[in-house]
Amino acid sequence: MIEVKDLTRYYGQKRAISNVSFNVQKGEILGLLGPNAAGKTTTMRILTCYMPPTSGTATIGGYDIFEQSMEVRTITGYLPENPPIYPDLEVNDYLKFVAKIKGVEKNRIEKEVDAAVEKASLGDVRNRVIGKLSKGYKQRVGLAQSLINNPQVVILDEPTVGLDPKQIIEIRELIRSLKGEHTIILSSHILPEVEQTCERVVIISNGRVVAEDTPENLTTRMRGSERVQLEVEGDEDAIKKALGSLPDILSTRIETKDNGVCKVVVESKSDLRKEMAKSLVDSNLGLLELHPDKATLEDIFLHLTTKEEGA
């Protein structure tokens, strides 16, 4: 449904995102997870045709975001970080306006607005002026707006930011209820949020995709596992064999091989640095370097979880 390929975007000299790629299946909820200023909003703004990428492409529903921007906009609903509302208008008038600029046929406008009001549970405040509503209701108005014209793809930028816990639960439930009918991308800097709502997570940090997996896998992968990076001179199979004989090893991956020197990443349940060194040396392999991998992913993960506890 959504294919993102090598998106790169510069703001002047500053690179906001580089080579961001991922795919989203029809009916799936994908979470874009990352700390602030990681490039989530930039990615979403490019996907919604708010601004073009410096390089790279993406298609939504088969339409190219640059070449067929109007088609993309027609099938996509977008809720920016700050809901794009006009405080002077009434909820009903606002949604009608959105329906009109989205090109909804005149005889379907009422129906579309009713449906959006229903989905976002805005019945009570339909005739209220938006500026006078609470933050939670404003957010829901923004969400209702993104659902007008029944878009195939819904893109939500930090939909729960600034809400109180009860409102957060309501919005999350609302988003989950949209699953299946719409393909959804939502961004967040809070891990439990994506754990609860999303089926798949793309982690972005410093403008790069650093991991892509289901929330469960990510959690187990990161909790209780140690990563060590090694540089070893010798044969690939011999290295794998020497390391594989140790207990508690989860995975051994040869990253690169250059002039007989392999870069290896090992994940294990416990700290096995001593044992690894011994085993490699015993197998007559040249251990050139060994250091624990404070990988970006782990840092980010730590960052995300502590962030959440603080919030």
Add this chain to the structure above:
Amino acid sequence: MKKVMAILEKEFKSFFYSPLAYVVLALFTALTGVFFYLYLSSFVEASFMDAIRSQQYRQPPQKLNVNLMLIRPYFWNIALITLFTLPIVTMRLFSEEKKQGTVELLYTTPLSSTQIILGKFLAGLTLSAALLIPTMFFQGLLFVYGDPEFWPVVSGYIGLLLMGSAFISMGLFISTTTENQIIAAIGGFALALLLWIIGWGANFAGPSLAPLLEYVSIINHFEDFAQGVVDTSHLAYYLLFTFVGIYFSLKSVESVKWRA
């Protein structure tokens, strides 16, 4: 076109749901009303003096020309008040969208930049026309109690609308360049005033520059309209001005999008 109308309608609604509309309307009506009263009083006084004089010298009274003595200078005054008022109408047209973040809605829905700009321009133009309605009522009184010439009044309003559309396209352009409404208003006002008084410089400029300054000056082209003449060259000036303003607004919107 439907989408253009949707934007126009939205602008109207947010304008009239906010207190700004009523402040602008009230100020405009009060100012034009006071000026009308002053001109009318001095005209009545002049007629009165004329009647006395004609009795004293036993001559038939001169018929004073309402169009010349009242309507024409009154149009100049409305034009001047327009200069102060329209920047307040145009300041919010784009700046507010930028400030509120609603540009993200406009740019991510299937709307072209042309539709957005045209909708906003037309909204401004309609509002400026609405401002003129009370003055039509004032001038209508002249037709009830006297018999001024009709067509010069019509041409005067055509002139006001054309000048208004020039101011609005310019104000809209300035509004696209900033998210600060105050800056948009001051910028629009300063530029309008500059274009207004630039013609005065013609008196001191050399023979090559003077005609140019006179041509550029926005008020010089209004003179004929106030006198009841619709001259195509002046018509062309205002239309060209409006077109350039709209074109610049479009380019400004698109360039901002690309720079982001």
